[in-house]
Amino acid sequence: MGKVLIIGAGGVGTVVAHKMASIPEVFSEIMLASRTKSKCDAIAEKIGGNRIQTAQVDADNVPELIELINSYKPDLVVNVALPYQDLTIMDACLETGVSYLDTANYEPKEEAKFEYKWQWAYQEKFKEAGLTAILGCGFDPGVTSIFTAYAAKHHFDELHYLDIVDCNAGDHGKPFATNFNPEINIREVTQKGKYWENGAWKLTEPHEIHKPLNYPEIGPKESYLIYHEELESLVKNFPTLKRARFWMTFGQEYLTHLRVIQNIGMAGIEPVQFKGMDIIPIEFLKAVLPNPGDLGENYKGQTSIGCRIKGLKDGKEKTYYIYNNCDHEDAYKETGTQAVSYTTGVPATIGAMMFLKGLWKQPGVFNVEEFNPDPFLEELNQRGLPWHELHDVDLEL
């Protein structure tokens, strides 16, 4: 049916390549490219069957990207590289006339804002070129927004309160590691908290608001209000929301490690002079921390991510909880990566499928809640991330 170019060969790229390779009726040709071609080759070899071609590309370099895209001529570029590289890849897509999908919003290196403004600014360009750009199609952002769209479509007349809840109850057996790119992870969880209430953003100190939340099959876990990027597009696309928040679980030890990493200056994004070189501390930290892609082997336990919604249906107040639980060991058995990569890579694969099938294909730049959620969620059930609904339960909202 279609030809895809995957850029990025980390944990998420590994999952996307595995999943796409298993759906030949949709993904007839697949190329995997990254800065380090040997990583792509290793993934391709593990998948086998000559399903995956590989290539070397520096995703910071627009001319290199253009050359690769022009030579391979994909129908879609699936960007699972670093968020720093979203804009260079979007530029290359515009230049070559190819549609685009990613899983996390663009971040400039020098500030950690988690805002869509840079990518939304491409709206007119993609529209004029007749190309589709699908933003944030992982789990969160991604499935959480599609869950919200599904709730709005089928179960509510008005959404009023939204809590996105993200629990990782897994144990990787290491004293400290991040579940995805440490640079992005640490920047995300150490920033100030922020949530939407009554038409305005409310700021909190980092980790200022927290409480135990009860997760299905897991039980209560201390959960912290943090800012997460999908909130920005959700309050724009669902303007009836009176409040929208994002909660994530952290263990005490994880928070202690984060606090120390900040105290000692290793979370810094300003270069430090070292032996005549300029080194950004958090980039070096990434080099010494365990590689998130290698955590899978001994990772036990589940993730549970979902949306807790209160609103109106037929004039009555209603509560609704839609979620997926994903098991780290099962994810590892299938793709050789842990659940945090798995829950990001599977939705990216399905998003690409939606595009290639023509179901999510229209000129412009879109967040995933702007598309029809139904065919996506149907596939999600089939492709390893079954989801569940609870109606009219106590949601601690």
Next chain:
Amino acid sequence: MGKVLIIGAGGVGTVVAHKMASIPEVFSEIMLASRTKSKCDAIAEKIGGNRIQTAQVDADNVPELIELINSYKPDLVVNVALPYQDLTIMDACLETGVSYLDTANYEPKEEAKFEYKWQWAYQEKFKEAGLTAILGCGFDPGVTSIFTAYAAKHHFDELHYLDIVDCNAGDHGKPFATNFNPEINIREVTQKGKYWENGAWKLTEPHEIHKPLNYPEIGPKESYLIYHEELESLVKNFPTLKRARFWMTFGQEYLTHLRVIQNIGMAGIEPVQFKGMDIIPIEFLKAVLPNPGDLGENYKGQTSIGCRIKGLKDGKEKTYYIYNNCDHEDAYKETGTQAVSYTTGVPATIGAMMFLKGLWKQPGVFNVEEFNPDPFLEELNQRGLPWHELHDVDLEL
């Protein structure tokens, strides 16, 4: 009276230069040299009066050291550079026929052992050359060993139990910083504990043994048994010791920071590949942590370091406690550095004075407890580090 070359322009070098400059009757000419000449120039300028000459030298480079020593022709080289550089400086002293003094034992970069074996191996060479090498003449090692020698000379017939106790009750107002070179500090306090008992070394896990000890003018502080280098020479030079231990105070936050620094790999001494370079994590950590030399300004509180001894005098059991308390603010007022640098630099200055006066001058390699403690301790009282004695008190030994 004499000409000295100081190598090393950190906190300790700053104190040594200040102190020596204030004693012109002993130190008639002073040169301060380090890898970065501008640091020497800044110290010299602050001292003023054209008392200090400065020079650039790479202390890892024996030919460069030889050239500098030959051109300046000092009577003594005072090494307050890094412990990694002890041997290159000793080699240069032998080559040029100049005596030597340092404040910390040689450490190879690749292993952290805190052993004197490498420097003791120079014994015959210094003897044959008719030169003196004075090892470990800071506070600990240094004054603690001289305190022990003084106790043995004046108050005991036999030393049986020795506890060296090192309390820093100061507060620098920063979330985390080390009081001296972070590389050496972290390697020292994260290693296994070790103490001497009944003729053998006993090993403990890091920080396994700890208890609150009571410090004069400070009160009780949780103190941890760690290995410290002077124990090695003291049990050799005072063979009646049945037990010798070293205790250091640490706050919970300091230990938490150390634990995390180890967990995340930033205490590592093996190179890590980063952007095509080999970078040693603990060296990069040093570049991001506060410079110990800059801690002085807001440092409040005291250090208290001393020796608690039990033994026999005239056939009766006796206890004895000899210690110095040093105030961070007073140290800063006098020299612009905090007490940890001050308590190291003042003894190095007095050791150099002992050599130049001919009181501690004999061919060979010596630890400070092998010399006459009396003239040294007399000077210590005069030069900013007055000491105190307590007899027959409960020493918690």
